[in-house]
Amino acid sequence: MQTERICGECSGRNVGAGDFCRHCGKPLNPAHSTAGRAVHSSPLPVPPAMSPVENAANLFFRSESAYGGPTLIGTESLGIILFNGGFELRSVVIRVEGRSKNGARVLDLEKSIDHLPRGRETCVDVPSYDIHEPLHSVRVSLISAEYP
């Protein structure tokens, strides 16, 4: 006898051992269903020069000067550009950490983003007054998110 599983997202009935709902495509395994951490079954190609967001699936970022220049090595505002190649997300909270050349953590803050649509780049600004020293590297990790 085959197991039937009800999708937590769309309440659709699924028979068999698939990992994803055949109605809406969202993950059926609750362990993998935390928003932002579920791997999409058909992730979009990642734009060049982007790094994975930690603790997230299909989320990527790059950092640049808010003035549109190359990677920030000064104390201007910082732009974090996020790319969502997976499920659409809402109420996203990320942590942005920056380190100076000698490895000291000189930036550590949380940012909220209302909406990360699938396949779109979204820019998050970190104002220069939050950055106390020139940044050498930037890390972004996912704290929480919700499905729409």
Ligand SMILES: [Zn+2]
């Ligand atoms: Zn479903």
